[in-house]
Amino acid sequence: MRVGILGSGLMGGKLGTIWAKAGHEVTFSYARVAGKLERLARECGGQAGTVAEAVHRADALLLAVHWSRIDDVLEQAGDLAGKVVLNCCVPLDTRNRDLVVGVTTSGAEDVARRRPHARWVAAFNTSPSEALFDVFARNGKEPRPHLLHYGDDVEAKKVVAALIEDVGYAPLDAGPLRTGRFAEPFAMVTAELAYAQAGGPKLIYRFDRLP
Numbered sequence: 382m383r384v385g386i387l388g389s390g391l392m393g394g395k396l397g398t399i400w401a402k403a404g405h406e407v408t409f410s411y412a413r414v415a416g417k418l419e420r421l422a423r424e425c426g427g428q429a430g431t432v433a434e435a436v437h438r439a440d441a442l443l444l445a446v447h448w449s450r451i452d453d454v455l456e457q458a459g460d461l462a463g464k465v466v467l468n469c470c471v472p473l474d475t476r477n478r479d480l481v482v483g484v485t486t487s488g489a490e491d492v493a494r495r496r497p498h499a500r501w502v503a504a505f506n507t508s509p510s511e512a513l514f515d516v517f518a519r520n521g522k523e524p525r526p527h528l529l530h531y532g533d534d535v536e537a538k539k540v541v542a543a544l545i546e547d548v549g550y551a552p553l554d555a556g557p558l559r560t561g562r563f564a565e566p567f568a569m570v571t572a573e574l575a576y577a578q579a580g581g582p583k584l585i586y587r588f589d590r591l592p
């Protein structure tokens with residue numbers, strides 16, 4: 382698959398690298414220094430480009446920027462019509478402390494409303510970036526950690542589920558995009574566990590059901 386990375390920081394840089402190593406054609410875009418995109422691309426056999434180039438080349442996109450940068454990226458990205466867009470963004474204030482969207486809507490729904498012709502799926506917002514390379518390194522070993530994903534487009538969710546599996550997680554379908562109203566606060570729980578509680582940031586999770 383051709384994957385465009387819109388925001389090549391902690392999440393985008395790592396997920397793009399993993400997907401390139403998993404065999405996808407990855408274009409890294411949107412960083413403050415173009416040299417960073419080129420370095421990321423060189424290290425994993427991907428490409429660097431502008432946001433518009435990444436969108437043009439891609440079947441699927443990862444949106445991975447701070448909430449305050451969303452409008453800037455979307456303006457450069459165009460209408461995104463028909464593109465599967467995996468959104469890992471948490472709608473946080475500039476201090477990364479509080480959610481600025483909820484409880485009767487969500488960041489996932491808010492962004493989807495801004496580009497209604499894109500095929501939005503939310504995922505990876507409940508996984509600290511520090512866990513990604515380790516999950517990828519143990520890909521194939523069961524039991525795999527779960528990763529929530531949700532969206533309204535069933536076919537787009539299948540595309541995203543395959544990308545989630547490529548990283549090494551078991552995709553857990555958590556329903557429609559409006560699940561973001563509840564999953565985004567849960568993302569803050571994972572951040573609290575990863576960064577404020579003991580044990581380090583390589584946090585994974587698994588939901589189970591009793592027989």
Ligand SMILES: NC(=O)c1ccc[n+]([C@@H]2O[C@H](COP(=O)([O-])OP(=O)(O)OC[C@H]3O[C@@H](n4cnc5c(N)ncnc54)[C@H](OP(=O)(O)O)[C@@H]3O)[C@@H](O)[C@H]2O)c1
Binds near residue numbers: 469470471
């Ligand atoms: N980090 C996590 O563990 C984690 C986990 C779950 C969800 N999330 C969510 O995922 C999203 C991305 O988080 P992140 O930690 O990957 O953020 P990040 O490391 O700050 O990456 C954001 C990217 O945007 C680029 N950028 C910022 N301002 C820019 C500007 N003015 N012009 C061009 N590029 C600019 C950054 O450039 P530079 O590379 O030059 O800095 C970077 O490549 C956020 O919404 C966050 O809430 C993060």
